[in-house]
Amino acid sequence: MATPTPSKPKFLRRLSLPERNFVAEALRAETVGGVLLLVAAIAALIWANTLGSSYESVRGFHLGISSLGLDLSIQHWAADGLLAIFFFVAGIELKRELVAGELRDPKAAALPVIAALCGMAVPALVYALVNVFGNGSLDGWAVPTATDIAFALAVLAVIGTSLPSALRAFLLTLAVVDDLFAILIIAVFFTSDINFAALGGAVVGLAVFWLLLRKGVRGWYIYIPLALVVWGLMYNSGVHATIAGVAMGLMLRCHRKEGEEHSPGEHIEHLVRPVSAGLAVPLFALFSAGVGISGGTLADVFTRPETLGVVLGLIVGKAVGIFGGTWLAARFTKAELNDDLAWPDVFAVASLAGIGFTVSLLIGELAFAGQDQLTDEVKAAVLVGSLTAAVLASVLLKLRVRKYKALVEDEERDEDQDGIPDMYELGKPEYHLRMATIYENKAAEHRRLAQVAGAGRDDGDGPA
Structure with a gap:
């Protein structure tokens, strides 16, 4: 008897129903948050370029407790405090992907992880090359490495393009892995003058947080004060305070036990994500994206090596890195592309990943701390690069919009109206029985x- 040939793994294959539902819910929240982020960025630019003195006064206003080392400006509260909420959600997303999502299977995870790594390495290389040959500063090499999933999804919402769930999940997985490595970059390369006493206190606080979770202790009135203490200690340690957020997110249990509809991590993410996407990230954008835009500033973006490196890193580096990494990984793992999609679809998503906003702005502030003019120019470069990547991706996605709409309609079709898309029930006898009943009822109605x-027909002799 001949041994059956094993089927080749499929890249961008159809998601399982639970995974599809989770991705759809998560991306809906991110899309709404992305639109708010877009509005906040535009408001910041208008405010900074019309009433610049008031903008600087507000974001430079200090408040907090000096004795605790927390007398911070509004801008720093947004970057170090509110973004900790964003990274907390990112930590939960990463944990869920590792235990129940696309990253739980090492073979399946290899492709998006390699794609994300290449999508960070190539922009950094592009930046480095531009600055080596242009005699610029290499300090900003990490600025173009980040992807902003919320902003990317906001672009999709604005241009009205529906992506099939497999492409959307690929974009989400890329962003999750991207966030992980961005966190590592911040922790390793932008940490100096460590206060080991504060860091030790933060580690003890995290250990208590983990122990309470394992003991099944419940109550927001316990965890929120503890999280604030851990955050404050982490900030004073010299390690970027957002690391506290991702560490606590990674500690939550994200796998479901028998009888659970949602794991604790999924439940908390459902509660916190609207705060992150609807409040924390837009406020960060409002107080970080406001840069003076003039002809001279825009000219510097394309002539100064630091800013040109950021622009080319986001536009060229991200697209080439993610697409090239994906193609090489698929080639060496012998994974076949989904029959319904083509490699130009992968390139379009790779171009969309060139929208680096939230984390890119944060890294720009860290990389060029104390150089206010250069920091503003780098922020302008992030805006220009992200906008250009958004336009390029929009054009590429529009070229295939009919195909995408057809795929999404197939995914959403539910003729028996049981709340489960038909494509997930094709092999079930009860589904075919329901459909046969529906068709018989329709035929009876037609008869x-x-x-x-x-x-009621009148053939000349009166009604028939």
Whole structure:
């Protein structure tokens, strides 16, 4: 008896129903948050370029407790405090992907992880090359490495393009892995003058947080004060305070036990994500994206090596890195692309990943701390690069919009109206029984209508 040939793994294959539902819910929240982020960025630019003195006064206003080392400006509260909420959600997303999502299977995870790594390495290389040959500063090499999933999804919402769930999940997985490595970059390369006493206190606080979770202790009135203490200690340690957020997110249990509809991590993410996407990230954008835009500033973006490196890193580096990494990984793992999609679809998503906003702005502030003019120019470069990547991706996605709409309609079709898309039930006998009943009822209704129409027909001798 001949041994059956094993089927080749499929890249961008159809998601399982639970994974599809989770991705759809998560991306809906991110899309709404992305639109708010877009509005906040535009508001910041208008505010900074019309009433610049008031903008600087507000974001430079200090408040907090000096004795605790927390007398911070509004801008720093947004970057170090509110973004900790964003990274907390990112930590939960990463944990869920590792235990229940696309990253739980090492073979399946290899492709998006390699794609994300290449999508960070190539922009950094592009930046480095531009600055080596242009005699610029290499300090900003990490600025173009980040992807902003919320902003990317906001672009999709604005241009009205529906992506099939597999492409959307690929974009989400890329962003999750991207966030992980961005966190590592911040922790390793932008940490100096460590206060080991504060860091030790933060580690003890995290250990208590983990122990309470394992003991099943419940109550927001316990965890929120503890999280604030851990955050404050982490900030004073010299390690970027957002690391506290991702560490606590990674500690949550994200796998479901028998009888659970949602794991604790999924439940908390559902509660916190609207705060992150609807409040924390837009406020960060409002107080970080406001840069003076003038002809001279825009000219510097394309002539100064630091800013040109950021622009080319986001536009060229991200697209080439993610697409090239994906193609190489698929080639060496012998994974076949989904029959319904083509490699230009992968390139379009790779171009969309060139929208680096939230984390890119944060890294720009860290990389060029104390150089206010250069920091503003780098922020302008992030805006220009992200906008250009958004336009390029929009054009590429529009070229295939009919195909995408057809795929999404197939995914969403539910003729038996049981709340489960038909494509997930094709192999179930009960589904075919329901469909047979539906078709028989439709046929009976057509016959009844035909009889009524025939009974009312007048052939000249009166009604038939």
